[in-house]
Amino acid sequence: MTSFLNDHPMTHSCGALRESDVDATVTLSGWVANRRDHGGCVFIDLRDRDGITQVVFDPSICKSAFDQVGELRSEFCIAIVGTVASRGAQKNPKMATGAIEVHTSHLEIFSTSETPPFLIEDGIETNEALRLKYRYLDLRRPEMQKKLRIRSKASQAIRTFLSDNSFDEVETPFMVKYTPGGARNFVVPSRLNPGSFYALAESPQIYKQLLMVAGFERYFQITRCFRDEDLRQDRQPEFTQIDIEMSFISEVQLQTMIEGMLAKTWKDTLDVEIPTPFLRMTHHEAMLKYGCDKPDLRLDLTLCEVTEPAKDCGFKIFEGTVKKGGIVKCFRVPDGKRLSRSALDALTPFAKPYGIAGVAFARVQDDLSWKAPFAKVFTDEARAEVNRIAGAQAGDLLLFVADKAKKANTCMAAIRTHIGDKLGLINHDEFRFMWLTDPPLFEYSEGDEKWVSSHHPFTCPRPEDEDKLLSDPANVLARAYDVVLNGVELGGGSIRIHRADLQGKVFEALGISAEDAEQKFGFLLEAFRYGPPPHGGIALGLDRLAMLMTGAQSLRDVLAFPKTQKGTDLMSEAPTPVDKDQLAELYIQNTALPTKGSDSSENES
Numbered sequence: 001m002t003s004f005l006n007d008h009p010m011t012h013s014c015g016a017l018r019e020s021d022v023d024a025t026v027t028l029s030g031w032v033a034n035r036r037d038h039g040g041c042v043f044i045d046l047r048d049r050d051g052i053t054q055v056v057f058d059p060s061i062c063k064s065a066f067d068q069v070g071e072l073r074s075e076f077c078i079a080i081v082g083t084v085a086s087r088g089a090q091k092n093p094k095m096a097t098g099a100i101e102v103h104t105s106h107l108e109i110f111s112t113s114e115t116p117p118f119l120i121e122d123g124i125e126t127n128e129a130l131r132l133k134y135r136y137l138d139l140r141r142p143e144m145q146k147k148l149r150i151r152s153k154a155s156q157a158i159r160t161f162l163s164d165n166s167f168d169e170v171e172t173p174f175m176v177k178y179t180p181g182g183a184r185n186f187v188v189p190s191r192l193n194p195g196s197f198y199a200l201a202e203s204p205q206i207y208k209q210l211l212m213v214a215g216f217e218r219y220f221q222i223t224r225c226f227r228d229e230d231l232r233q234d235r236q237p238e239f240t241q242i243d244i245e246m247s248f249i250s251e252v253q254l255q256t257m258i259e260g261m262l263a264k265t266w267k268d269t270l271d272v273e274i275p276t277p278f279l280r281m282t283h284h285e286a287m288l289k290y291g292c293d294k295p296d297l298r299l300d301l302t303l304c305e306v307t308e309p310a311k312d313c314g315f316k317i318f319e320g321t322v323k324k325g326g327i328v329k330c331f332r333v334p335d336g337k338r339l340s341r342s343a344l345d346a347l348t349p350f351a352k353p354y355g356i357a358g359v360a361f362a363r364v365q366d367d368l369s370w371k372a373p374f375a376k377v378f379t380d381e382a383r384a385e386v387n388r389i390a391g392a393q394a395g396d397l398l399l400f401v402a403d404k405a406k407k408a409n410t411c412m413a414a415i416r417t418h419i420g421d422k423l424g425l426i427n428h429d430e431f432r433f434m435w436l437t438d439p440p441l442f443e444y445s446e447g448d449e450k451w452v453s454s455h456h457p458f459t460c461p462r463p464e465d466e467d468k469l470l471s472d473p474a475n476v477l478a479r480a481y482d483v484v485l486n487g488v489e490l491g492g493g494s495i496r497i498h499r500a501d502l503q504g505k506v507f508e509a510l511g512i513s514a515e516d517a518e519q520k521f522g523f524l525l526e527a528f529r530y531g532p533p534p535h536g537g538i539a540l541g542l543d544r545l546a547m548l549m550t551g552a553q554s555l556r557d558v559l560a561f562p563k564t565q566k567g568t569d570l571m572s573e574a575p576t577p578v579d580k581d582q583l584a585e586l587y588i589q590n591t592a593l594p595t596k597g598s599d600s601s602e603n604e605s
Helices: 002-007 063-071 128-133 142-164 205-213 251-270 283-290 316-323 341-345 347-354 380-390 405-422 463-468 500-509 514-527 542-550 580-585
Strands: 025-037 042-048 051-057 077-086 100-111 187-189 197-200 218-226 238-247 279-282 303-305 327-333 360-364 397-403 433-437 442-445 450-453 480-485 488-495 535-541
Touching (some): 025 051, 051 063, 142 542, 205 238, 205 514, 251 480, 251 488, 251 542, 279 283, 303 405, 316 327, 316 397, 500 514, 535 542
Parallel strands (some): 051 100
Antiparallel strands (some): 025 042, 025 077, 042 051, 303 327, 360 397, 433 480, 442 450, 480 488, 488 535
């Protein structure tokens, strides 16, 4: 085998050969995708990461290679030497290499293969748990290789852009000090410091701010982050973050830099032009028009609030909700006859997981009256005002949800996307970016009965809101921003606080005492005593970016070796218990630890 590789280095990939290569002698390597015996000759499709080439074993060309071909089975790893020939009228237009085939003069079998547990081809409907167990086989499939190679190409484009714009790539620690608040940390016991633990960094937030104090001015890092939280399709316990921080910049300057980076990434990776600048939308406008802070702008339909006319409309459900401090949200669907009565009735069970009791609907008639179960009790004045606010026209459908603002908005945002999908109104080949700006600096925690930071306690308030920090925290807006793509938050960031007096006010508004602040963030606050520059940054999820670029349905499809929703690796069977000696070495008592396999849902993906 070694002499073969020395004597016959690979000349082409399996996706490279064309009619211009006819009569060339080539060496190809890869895996047997399939084998076909046509009597006089045997054909195989040879596959590598770049494509497939048809290879012919003809006894009249090479008897020894033909005699060997009977051994070949699916997924054998082989190399062949042969001559490129035209397929003439037999060309296959569905293959990039369909105009040629290679007539073999030498076959080298590197290794054999057992029958794989599933077909190594695109579009398989194999259970995902089985794919994850045999991930190395799943990754051989062309669609999986394409996704990971797009991710790789995107990473290279990002690095190139940032390097070309004078950013320094600086690594920060994975094992850091545990600080309460934010996402739950994974903790790592320290053998050298008995009873003490590191936390795995959920973000380099504090360290990148320290780099600004250190004078680096432009920092970036494509880094792994860790969060011990409940998982779903767009979450993993370990994920990759494009982390960026800049000194002496405004929000718009930073956002313009990120727009340039994303435009280059899409162009270099997908050859897609992304128009800049991106649309900028305030948090208030997004909630009013779309019910969420990450609207999908590919769907050209908006929501509206009709609380004012609904408060005295005659319909008791709406009136009662408004009296209790709730809102009435409305969604206009043009040409509403496309939605059947059964589809409308299905909206109520669709809304229940969002805590909504029911979805009301009305069909707008030619005279702008309504056909609805509650139409008779709804006053003419209120109906006319709802029609005006919603922009209702004859033939439209109006949907209504009445509840507390957060519930009503969340539910209506989901209904908007659901109906857009159902009616085919979303162009899934389109990329629509936007910036969400001016979100609230604080949110009220009902459980804790106090104000908490919507982002992190170093986020700067708008200058015009600084006087409200202690007197009116509900109406303080942040110098924060999210970049959103097709209804998915790609990343978020903010301008940071660098003034000690302002930081003290924010801590006070959050109920963080000087002692607590020193315990949690002491080394950062100490650094801020030595001339911190004004600075800001952003963190974008590389996994989410790759998922959207490739059209994948789950983050797991753009990660080489992902975890399941239970945080397990089905291939390596991690996590596993450790023995008593290992625990003792770490000064951890082996008490009430579950045994391996005690969770019957371990294989859930």
